[in-house]
Amino acid sequence: MDLGPFEADNSSSCRLASDIPEMCRTEDCCLGIDEAGRGPVLGPMVYGICFCPISKKEELKGLKVADSKTLSESERENLFQKLDEAKSYIGWALQILSPNTISTSMLQRTKYNLNALSHDTAIGLVQYALDSGVQLKEVFVDTVGPAEKYEAKLSQLFPGIEVTVRPKADSLFPVVSAASICAKVARDRVVRDWKFAEDLGEVDSDYGSGYPNDPKTKAWLLKYLDPVFGYPQFVRFSWSTAQTLMDNKAVNVHWDDDDEETGEKVAQRQNNRSMLSYFSVSAGGKEHNPPHQTHRFFTERRLKSLNTL
Template sequence: MEVKKEVEIKLEKEDNMKNLILESPLPDCVKSEPCWLGIDEAGRGPVLGPMVYGICFSPISLKEKFGEMGFADSKTLTEEQRESIFDKINEANDMIGWMVEVLSPTFISTSMLRRTKYNLNALSHDCAIRLVALAIERGANIAEVYVDTVGDPTKYQEKLKGIFPSIDITVAKKADSLYPIVSAASICAKVTRDKAVKKWKFQEDINTEDLQYGSGYPADPNTKSFLANNMDYVFGFPQFVRFSWSTAAIILEKDAAPVKWEDDDEDENADKSNMALTSFFCKKDHNPKMDRHIYFKDRCIETVKKL
């Protein structure tokens, strides 16, 4: 089956609330020869849809032939040009391998909003590391890695070098315009995200006929219109929306049903009829204000009394 068609089928069939790994067959040459590998992402900024991380790898000995394929940063190409180059990548399956991970909007939002802080940079780093490790696990002989930076390039490079000490790693700003292998990864990621967004299966009761949501970027008029017209007063947005984005949070705060959270702390002025049962098991002179916060208890962090 044609690889691109297989990607489309998997995107249609899989649960889009979960992350998904898609990959090409592994050419024999990438197992036997030292390879260079590029990493890039698509969809970091939009409030709608998944973020996709992609890697592409090929033997170092074929760098010149690889460069003749006309790769460029996916953002500088039209959709038709990206599709055409993605076809070339799959046709050259005797010398090129690729892999992408589709990170669902639900995963992105719940990760960023969990109690222990997990920001988008850390999430991106972990995804890139996971893909490189997976390529190696599949049998690819990775000798060089080129990465379009997320955050400080020096710190990111040191982090990757600590995990993959035997690999020559280069982290650079705008690596997608400097290294063809990163450009190829960028195209794989962008084509996959475009297909995921176009073929999105809404789990909610939404009229998808003539539905337009644009690029997903907050400034896009179609995206703004989608957010304004598809918010439930009680349940908020569909899973297609990254509710951890400030764009979505502001709309929910303004237009959705107000939520009052139960306060865990006891009201100092409450009468005994409303006192918590646990209060009867405390010492008589117990002062709740002196209790250590649950954050420190969960992590077994103690106060330093002596140095």
């Protein structure tokens, strides 16, 4: 697994993939989807797919793949090596979503929550397999949100493919277990060898599991909180854990416009009266409403009230 493309720019999302086995282009195939790193406040979330011919399901099961959360790091590494060595019939692909991608998606003006991001990432990976020539007939997915709705959504998007969405799918279907292992191995390696773009000097790499309730993770977050600039991009700053620490420990910033009534509020206040009043004029052609000073929100946008239509 060459993580070079992601390490070259770990501020954005990156896709990595194995070669497509020739068997997967000619035989009906099954595909599993799972993720690693959904909950941590540190590091990326990685979505993985693994696929193989349906005729090779027993061989895949014989590799003794299991839910990656039940395995040690060394066991996961060994199993990934076995999956990689079975490249004549097994293929995989990964989508690494950087902490920066996750945070900016969740905090943008039009909300893009983690479930929607997860669904779109999984859909993109299935489409990648199809575009690469994999003859997909079965897809197994570990659910995000209500399983029935997710299954219906995927079935509608990919007609002709039998879609199965189940909670704990990584412990039920070996092909999902294999995807789970690929995703977890990639995340472990990325987190362990993270290249900090910020000038932090020698960084303490003992940040624990990355989950918000881990004491080591909490201590690391406190240590590397800059009171002005916040956190390095290794941190998901959209997580409430990070936001709370910044609110409590970082320097308060006062913007000059904070004391000025915003244009939106002015517009709302000025328009609280009946909309019909804008079209109500006196016999002399004047508006019944008393004159008022126009806020710069309107003047800057060259907006004026209309007397006639």
